[in-house]
Amino acid sequence: MNKNELVNLAFKAMENAYVPYSHYRVGACVLCKDGRTFYGANIENASYGLANCAERSAIFSAYSNGVRKEDIEALAIVSEGKTIAAPCGACRQVLCELIGFDTPIYLANREAETTTSIRELLPMAFTNEDL
Ligand SMILES: [Zn+2]
Numbered sequence: 001m002n003k004n005e006l007v008n009l010a011f012k013a014m015e016n017a018y019v020p021y022s023h024y025r026v027g028a029c030v031l032c033k034d035g036r037t038f039y040g041a042n043i044e045n046a047s048y049g050l051a052n053c054a055e056r057s058a059i060f061s062a063y064s065n066g067v068r069k070e071d072i073e074a075l076a077i078v079s080e081g082k083t084i085a086a087p088c089g090a091c092r093q094v095l096c097e098l099i100g101f102d103t104p105i106y107l108a109n110r111e112a113e114t115t116t117s118i119r120e121l122l123p124m125a126f127t128n129e130d131l
Helices: 003-014 054-064 089-099
Strands: 026-032 037-041 072-079 105-108 113-116
Touching: 003 026, 003 037, 003 054, 003 072, 003 105, 003 113, 026 054, 037 054, 054 072, 054 089, 072 089
Parallel strands: 072 105
Antiparallel strands: 026 037, 026 072, 105 113
């Protein structure tokens, strides 16, 4: 599966966003080396702080199905905002542990896309090496 196909799956996942408060939809898709894919969408709650981001939804779904860091090929995260949305701080920390530093992360909106990684997004990361 190429980058554009993975990004398109993330846009498909975005259709399932539950965002009655922000109306800001985000989708994500984890691609495994064996070709499996796991969707995620942002899920909000009337208690706002309990919302879950799309990329965490996707990676938690993958892990819930037995996937581990070494099984993951790439992650796509998409939004319909005016700018390309990068993961929030909490997601950067979670992704650092669950996908690692160098797994490609494709970020896109309807107009543009870029490729990044946790190494770029979370310098001086706190990891289990620090414990
Ligand atoms: Zn987040």
